Amino acid sequence: MKDTDVSQLGPQAAYEAYLAAGWFMIQRAASTGEYVFWPKVTSPTGATDLEWVEAKGTGTVYAITVNRARSGAYNVALVELDEGVRMMSTLPGVETAEIGARVTARIEDTEEGPRVVFDLAGEDAA
Amino acid sequence: MSMDSMRGKSAIVGMATAGVGEAPGFSAMELLGQAAVKAVNEAGLKMQDIDGVFAATSSHAFPTMSVVEYLGLKPRFFDGTNVGGSSFEMHLLQATLALEAGLCDAALICYGSNQRTAGGRLVSMSEPQWHETPYKPRHPITAYGLATSRHMAEFGTTREDLADVALAARGWANLNPEAFARGPLSKDEVLSARMISDPLTKSDCCLVTDGAAACVLVRADRAKDLPGKPVYFMGAGGANYHRSIVAMPDLTTTAAAESGPRAMEMAGVSQKDIDVVMLYDAFTINTILFLEDLGFCPKGEGGRFVRDGRIAPGGELAVNTNGGGLSCVHPGMYGLFLIAEAVAQIRGEAGERQQDNCNIALCHGNGGTLSSQCTAILGSEAAL
Numbered sequence: 001m002k003d004t005d006v007s008q009l010g011p012q013a014a015y016e017a018y019l020a021a022g023w024f025m026i027q028r029a030a031s032t033g034e035y036v037f038w039p040k041v042t043s044p045t046g047a048t049d050l051e052w053v054e055a056k057g058t059g060t061v062y063a064i065t066v067n068r069a070r071s072g073a074y075n076v077a078l079v080e081l082d083e084g085v086r087m088m089s090t091l092p093g094v095e096t097a098e099i100g101a102r103v104t105a106r107i108e109d110t111e112e113g114p115r116v117v118f119d120l121a122g123e124d125a126a
Numbered sequence: 127m128s129m130d131s132m133r134g135k136s137a138i139v140g141m142a143t144a145g146v147g148e149a150p151g152f153s154a155m156e157l158l159g160q161a162a163v164k165a166v167n168e169a170g171l172k173m174q175d176i177d178g179v180f181a182a183t184s185s186h187a188f189p190t191m192s193v194v195e196y197l198g199l200k201p202r203f204f205d206g207t208n209v210g211g212s213s214f215e216m217h218l219l220q221a222t223l224a225l226e227a228g229l230c231d232a233a234l235i236c237y238g239s240n241q242r243t244a245g246g247r248l249v250s251m252s253e254p255q256w257h258e259t260p261y262k263p264r265h266p267i268t269a270y271g272l273a274t275s276r277h278m279a280e281f282g283t284t285r286e287d288l289a290d291v292a293l294a295a296r297g298w299a300n301l302n303p304e305a306f307a308r309g310p311l312s313k314d315e316v317l318s319a320r321m322i323s324d325p326l327t328k329s330d331c332c333l334v335t336d337g338a339a340a341c342v343l344v345r346a347d348r349a350k351d352l353p354g355k356p357v358y359f360m361g362a363g364g365a366n367y368h369r370s371i372v373a374m375p376d377l378t379t380t381a382a383a384e385s386g387p388r389a390m391e392m393a394g395v396s397q398k399d400i401d402v403v404m405l406y407d408a409f410t411i412n413t414i415l416f417l418e419d420l421g422f423c424p425k426g427e428g429g430r431f432v433r434d435g436r437i438a439p440g441g442e443l444a445v446n447t448n449g450g451g452l453s454c455v456h457p458g459m460y461g462l463f464l465i466a467e468a469v470a471q472i473r474g475e476a477g478e479r480q481q482d483n484c485n486i487a488l489c490h491g492n493g494g495t496l497s498s499q500c501t502a503i504l505g506s507e508a509a510l
Contacts, residue, residue, distance in 0.1 A: 012256060038257035038372070063279075063377055065271030066324040067264050076261050076268050078372060088258045088372045096324065099279040115260035 006052065011039035014052065019114045024105055025052045026083065037085035057105035058082045058121065066096050079103060079118055091118050098124070133392055134510045136222040136233075137349035137356035140169030140342035141469040146455045147306035149336040150243045154185050155196050157338035158238025162197055165340040170353040171232055173197055176342070178230030179204040180221055182213035183237055184249045184458040193236060203230040209366070210252075210493025211406055213237075214461035215500035219362035221343045231344065235465075238338035239457035248334060249458050252494070255370045264323060267331065269371035269495035270409040271323035276377040277411060278325065283429030285325055289316040291410040292329050292452055294438035299449025301439060301479035306335050307453040330410040332451035332460070339462040341469070357469045358510055360395065360486070362502040363388025371495045378426070381499040382419035382490060389488075389501035397421050400503075401484040402471045403443060404464040406492035407450040413437070416490050417445070420501070439479065447471060447479050461491035461500075468504045485509040 004021040006014035011027065018025040027036040029047035036043050036050060043050065059081040066075045075096050079089050091097055092108065103118035119125065142164030145157040166173050179201045181189040190204040203224045207216055214235055221233035241249040252265060263269065277283045293313060299305035319327035349356035365381035368374045390396060405416040414428030422443065423431040437445035448454040448467040455463050468487035470476045485506040492499060
């Protein structure tokens, strides 16, 4: 397991501690194999033996919108990770993307702290 | 107690709105109070007769407490369930259960908002979701934009289809003197409106208005002795799977696919029996999603279904006959206004927009980000 000590932290704080240390971690239930995101104390089927595993970091754009504020535009996407769970994120390198586009995760540092963002991958990046 | 044992057991005997559109100089509770006073008067009751209170607003942490004090009530039963704009369809079910159980004898369901004149923006007590915050979603339109993007990608729904929803709503609003947004509207105007959250433009968004509404329910046997024409509770049901849009299992199918059948089973009706369909249109995509999920057209066909004025005045299906949240009124939580229009149609008091022989109306409330879905069915005495 990654050398960040999260043993005394709840799932949200543990996720954020991992992120601060440079790791994109998600939960998996040892007994059922279910992946869980966002982090919780139980899986949807009730499994509580949740372990932290490093996300593969690959996924697909499930849905995407572009917020067009007067101060500028940025996209907000739902990305389906290859582990089967979905998260809100953004693709900072592009205005928008096709639904179904393949993406790769990276951790981006912002003024408000680190966050997981995605870039187009493979042929979709062309 | 079986599901259908609630059918026809309660009736709305007073219904009123106040401050629809703009009501400068009045607080949310003052508007709510005006609607409550009118509804109780119309029911032929005294305020002191109200012994059950059901309320939700976007500006009161403890809405039933605030309502009770403001109106000088001493209720035996109260319930402040807040499932966003769908709260009031759920309150219809809970009020009926409480009345039938003898926990109260006269139930007041009420809501009020002055969000337009107070600031001109959506007022919400909705707390940020920590796993969304780093991406700066704009609540609630980001979620609806995401759902729309998915519907377009899966089913080929177009911006023109969304525009047809907005145009139908305006067509109905033009028949409703109470509607806030009236006047001609062309498809070009709708399609060229400012993009806010792709693919949703300003024309795809509901209004930001003031407004209050209230209704009074009693047991059906008592309703016959009161002055107004009773509008009977026939059935209701809720369904809810998520809070944040990230946790919605399928962005193109809402929990209305469960709440609708639940309500229709209790009411003993099917889609073909329904004369007026009131759908919570916070955004144009809502109307399309709910027409599909409630079984008025197959999944994925909603965009094609609304074309060519099918849900506009004179169309095949009377949808959102008041002009909807898009063109009539949307003070933040719209659900009680769906009920107000259903009551007006069933009583035959809907003026120019009145549907012939309107006996059964469906009200579908939506709360959060396509989260809570609550369907209620109301009917005339002839429908029972």
